[in-house]
Structure formats: structure tokens, C-alpha cells
Amino acid sequence: xxxxxxxxxxxxxxxxxxxxxxxxxxxxxxxxxxxxxxxxxxxxxxxxxxxxxxxxxxxxxxxxxxxxxxxxxxxxxxxxxxxxxxxxxxxxxxxxxxxxxxxxxxxxxxxxxxxxxxxxxxxxxxxxxxxxxxxxxxxxxxxxxxxxxxxxxxxxxxxxxxxxxxxxxxxxxxxxxxxxxxxxxxxxxxxxxxxxxxxxxxxxxxxxxxxxxxxxxxxxxxxxxxxxxxxxxxxxxxxxxxxxxxxxxxxxxxxxxxxxxxxxxxxxxxxxxxxxxxxxxxxxxxxxxxxxxxxxxxxxxxxxxxxxxxxxxxxxxxxxxxxxxxxxxxxxxxxxxxxxxxxxxxxxxxxxxxxxxxxxxxxxxxxxxxxxxxxxxxxxxxxxxxxxxxxxxxxxxxxxxxxxxxxxxxxxxxxxxxxxxxx
Numbered sequence: 001x002x003x004x005x006x007x008x009x010x011x012x013x014x015x016x017x018x019x020x021x022x023x024x025x026x027x028x029x030x031x032x033x034x035x036x037x038x039x040x041x042x043x044x045x046x047x048x049x050x051x052x053x054x055x056x057x058x059x060x061x062x063x064x065x066x067x068x069x070x071x072x073x074x075x076x077x078x079x080x081x082x083x084x085x086x087x088x089x090x091x092x093x094x095x096x097x098x099x100x101x102x103x104x105x106x107x108x109x110x111x112x113x114x115x116x117x118x119x120x121x122x123x124x125x126x127x128x129x130x131x132x133x134x135x136x137x138x139x140x141x142x143x144x145x146x147x148x149x150x151x152x153x154x155x156x157x158x159x160x161x162x163x164x165x166x167x168x169x170x171x172x173x174x175x176x177x178x179x180x181x182x183x184x185x186x187x188x189x190x191x192x193x194x195x196x197x198x199x200x201x202x203x204x205x206x207x208x209x210x211x212x213x214x215x216x217x218x219x220x221x222x223x224x225x226x227x228x229x230x231x232x233x234x235x236x237x238x239x240x241x242x243x244x245x246x247x248x249x250x251x252x253x254x255x256x257x258x259x260x261x262x263x264x265x266x267x268x269x270x271x272x273x274x275x276x277x278x279x280x281x282x283x284x285x286x287x288x289x290x291x292x293x294x295x296x297x298x299x300x301x302x303x304x305x306x307x308x309x310x311x312x313x314x315x316x317x318x319x320x321x322x323x324x325x326x327x328x329x330x331x332x333x334x335x336x337x338x339x340x341x342x343x344x345x346x347x348x349x350x351x352x353x354x355x356x357x358x359x360x361x362x363x364x365x366x367x368x369x370x371x372x373x374x375x376x377x378x379x380x381x382x383x384x385x386x387x388x389x390x391x392x393x394x395x396x397x398x399x400x401x402x403x404x405x406x407x408x409x410x411x412x413x414x415x416x417x418x419x420x421x422x423x
Contacts, residue, residue, distance in 0.1 A: 004305070005031040006045065007038040016040060016174060020397040021287045024049065024316035036301075038316075045293075046307070049199070056302060057315050058354035058361060061088055063294030065360060068312065082234050083273065083361060087297065090222065091307045091360075094235075097219050098363045101212050101239065110243075111370040114144040118378050126410040130156040130388060133254055134406035137247040138166050141371065149210035150237070151196055164189045165244040173290070173399025186237075193233030196215040196337040201226070202284050239364075246368050248400060250375040251407050252280065252286040255394075257379060258387050260333060267380040277338035279372040283350040284343075285333050287394065287401045291317050292352065320349050345385045385412040398417075 006123055007027055009015065016023045024047055034049045048056070057063050061346055067085045069376035083094040117140045125131045142162035146153050153295040164185040172181020199205040216236050219227055227235070256278070257264040267275055296311040322330040326347035328337065337343070345361075346353045351368065352361035377387075390405035 005033040007031070007036060007037040008357075009038065011042055013040050013042075018397060019373045019400065020173075020395075020399045021290045021318045022396050024291060024314070025319040025322070028316070028319060043312060045312045045314050047314045047316065049319045051326050051344065051347040053322070054317055054320055054349055054353040054361070057292070057294045057313060058346070058352065058359045062297060062300060063262065063313065064297050065294060068293030080232075082238055084238075092179050092358065093222050095357070095363065097215060097235075099171040100236040101215060102363055102366050104366075106210075107366045107370045110144060110148040110367060111374045113148055113236055114140060114371055115374045115378065117144055118375070119382070119414070122383055122412070122414040125409070126414065128412070129410065131409045131412055133409055134247060134402060135166075137250050137375070138162050138244060141244050141247055141250075142240075143242050149202075149239060150207035150213035151236075161192075162244070163238075165241050166247075168241055169248075169400060189237060190230070190233050194229050194392050197229045197232045197236065201229075212236065212293050214423075242362065242364050242370075243367055246247070246371045248288060248402055249279075249282060249368060249372055251285075251402060252300045252405050253282045254379060255370055256286070256333060257376075257394060258392070260270045263335065264380055267376055273339065274335070275373050275376050276369060278335040279369055279376060280338040280343065280348070280374070281333060281335040283368070284327075284348060287318055287396060287399075289317055290399055291315060292349075313350055315349070317349050320347065323347065381415070383412060383414050385409040 012023070019026065027036060027038075033283065034053065037044060037046050039045065045307060064087050066087075068242075083091060083098065086094055094104070106345040121136065121140060124134075137164045139158065140166055143153060143158050146158070146161060155234050164234055167182040169182075173181040174182075196205065196213060198218045200207045200213060207217065213236060214237070216227075216232050219232070219235075221227060226232075238408070257267070263278060267278060291314050293312065293314050296309055296313070297308055298308045300307055320326075324330050326344075327342060328334075328340050345355065350366050352359075356363040356365070385408070388408055388410040390408045392403045392407070394401050
């Protein structure tokens with residue numbers, strides 16, 4: 001690796017935390033290369049960007065996700081024993097469990113529940129002068145996904161779980177108090193999940209057949225053994241928490257409607273394909289997860305260079321979604337690009353790359369698109385609102401990012417039936 005371009009800093013951990021999503025793209029531009037080496041947390045790392053790099057990390061089984069994330073991020077988002085830490089046949093076996101939960105009928109059922117909760121909440125929003133959309137959507141998704149998963153929540157539990165899931169996601173990209181809070185609340189959520197698993201297994205709780213709680217509680221590994229209750233609880237959270245994280249995409253979608261009002265008018269009567277294209281462009285354009293890591297399972301060659309077993313690679317997710325080699329006008333918000341087939345499984349990477357059935361790409365993207373589509377239709381067809389003056393800047397130095405104000409709505413009211421678009 002000695003001939004790779006190198007950032008001159010001895011260690012860039014503080015720079016990464018300070019610069020956030022800009023850290024990797026800025027250095028690729030500065031070094032005029034889509035690969036460079038540096039140190040993070042005093043460890044050597046190869047940073048890569050683009051479609052070819054995404055293929056490298058996601059095609060086949062060359063990389064493991066073990067030791068590929070800082071421990072605090074791992075414990076906030078996945079924890080030890082989760083599917084993302086498995087490799088080979090063990091990973092594929094566990095992944096099939098998750099994919100079994102993503103049938104079209106099941107995903108639609110989650111969307112139905114989310115939409116029903118949103119519609120009911122609009123009456124409350126109409127009585128308030130202003131509404132912060134971000135925490136509202138966090139709460140709505142949390143209630144909807146827990147009910148869908150077979151773990152319905154009472155009012156106190158719903159508020160508690162939404163707070164916990166939100167803290168886990170918010171703390172994953174930080175060090176210090178924000179991360180510590182997320183880890184503390186995750187421990188409480190894991191205890192809740194473990195108790196649920198144990199009660200389902202003993203029959204004290206009746207989980208509907210085929211719901212995530214029932215499927216995960218009774219999933220057997222390749223040796224025919226039930227998962228330990230702690231690991232099963234981790235995997236239950238790996239369904240619930242990423243679904244709650246769709247709150248950011250939905251708030252970004254509302255921001256995009258505000259920043260591009262012509263699209264708000266167009267989506268009010270657009271077919272599903274156009275709504276989907278808009279949702280996909282939101283996922284490409286706005287910052288979500290900044291990077292994904294992997295460690296080489298064996299020594300290998302790439303671009304004429306030899307990399308050792310254990311070599312740490314970091315793929316720039318944010319930059320790959322804006323790579324001018326793959327995207328026309330990458331800094332412009334253009335949903336039409338998803339009607340023009342610019343995207344591939346390796347240049348469009350908001351939740352990983354490749355095939356979710358055979359690799360480490362997130363299996364939950366159908367849920368993401370279902371919830372975003374429902375929210376976009378509700379925002380453009382089922383309610384009216386104003387966007388009062390507020391700070392809508394998105395700080396790329398903060399991971400994960402989002403509009404500073406949480407996206408405030410004013411003068412919100414549901415549309416009367418006669419006002420709704422007939423489509």
C-alpha cells in the first residue's frame with residue numbers, strides 16, 4: 001500500500017469527527033484519487049469511493065464487518081452477535097430470516113399501520129400552532145413498527161421506546177455524551193427485547209405467526225439451535241431501530257418538497273413511479289450514513305496492489321452517491337434521474353450495495369421506500385401546512401445530520417375529502 005496517495009496527517013480521527021460527511025470527499029478531491037490511505041483511531045485505513053470500490057467491498061465474501069466500525073458505533077447500531085458480524089454461510093442463513101419478513105404483503109401492512117397513525121395524528125397537529133416533524137415522525141414510526149413486529153406499545157412504552165431508538169441512532173456518529181446516552185438507552189431497550197423474546201418462548205406472550213417477534217424468537221441456527229435470548233433481542237432491535245431511522249429520510253423528503261416546490265405540485269397527482277423516483281433522489285442527495293467499513297478476510301490484489309489480511313477499508317457512502325463518474329449533475333436534486341436508469345446496485349449506496357440476499361446490503365430498503373412513499377403522499381395529498389421561518393440548514397459536520405430545526409410545520413390541517421386528489 002506504500003504507493004497509495006496518503007493524507008499527510010498522522011491521524012485523522014479528530015478531523016473526521018469535525019468534518020463529518022465532508023471528510024472523505026474533500027480528501028479524494030484534494031489528493032485527486034478515489035483511493036487514499038490515512039490513520040483513524042491510530043489504525044491504518046484505506047479509504048475508497050465510487051462504484052468500483054463498492055463492488056470491491058460488497059461483491060463476494062472478501063470482507064468481514066468484524067472490527068470494521070468503532071466499538072461505540074457498533075454497539076449503538078448492531079452490537080455483537082448480530083447478522084452484520086457474521087460471514088459466509090452463517091451470514092446467509094441469518095440473512096434469510098430477515099428477508100422472510102420483507103414480503104410485499106408484510107411491507108404493505110407496515111405502511112398501512114404507519115399511514116393510519118399519521119392520519120390520526122393530523123387532528124392533533126391541527127390544534128397546535130407549530131409542529132416539529134422530526135420527533136413526530138420518530139414517534140409514529142416507532143409505534144407502527146413495534147405493532148407490526150408483534151410488540152404493541154402502550155402510551156408510556158411508546159414514548160420511551162421512541163426516545164431510546166432515537167438516541168441510539170443519534171449517538172452512533174458521535175463520541176462523548178451523545179454516544180454515551182445512546183449506549184445507556186440501548187442497554188435498556190435490549191432488556192425489553194430480551195424479556196419479550198423469553199416471554200414469547202414460554203408462551204406468556206402470544207406473538208402472531210409470521211410477525212418479526214415470533215420469527216426471530218423461534219429462528220434456529222444451522223445447528224438447529226434457538227438463538228440465545230440476548231442475540232435474538234439484538235436481531236429484533238435490528239428490525240426496529242433501522243426502521244425508526246427512516247424518520248430522517250422522511251424529514252429530508254419534506255425538506256426537499258419545501259426546497260423544490262414544483263415537485264410538491266407534481267407529486268400531488270403523480271403516479272407511483274414518480275413518487276418512488278423522488279424518494280430515491282432524497283436518499284441519494286441528502287446525508288444519511290457517511291461510510292461503511294470492512295476488513296479483508298484474506299490477502300488480495302486490487303488495481304495491481306497487494307492488500308494484507310485484516311486490511312481495513314472505508315467506503316465513502318455519501319461521496320459515492322454524488323460521484324460525477326456515475327451521476328449527471330450530482331450536486332443537483334433531480335428525481336428524473338431515477339426514471340432514466342442512472343442508478344445501479346453499486347453506484348447508489350444509501351443503505352449498502354449489491355444484492356441483499358447474498359451480501360451485506362440492508363434487507364430493509366423495501367420498508368424505507370414504503371414509509372417514504374406513504375409520507376410523501378400524505379404530505380402532498382392529504383394535508384396542508386406552511387413552513388414558517390426557521391433554521392433549515394443541514395450541518396454536514398454532524399453525524400447523523402438533519403435540518404437544524406427538526407422541520408417545523410405551521411397552520412397544519414388535514415384536507416377535506418373533496419380537496420384530496422382522486423388518484
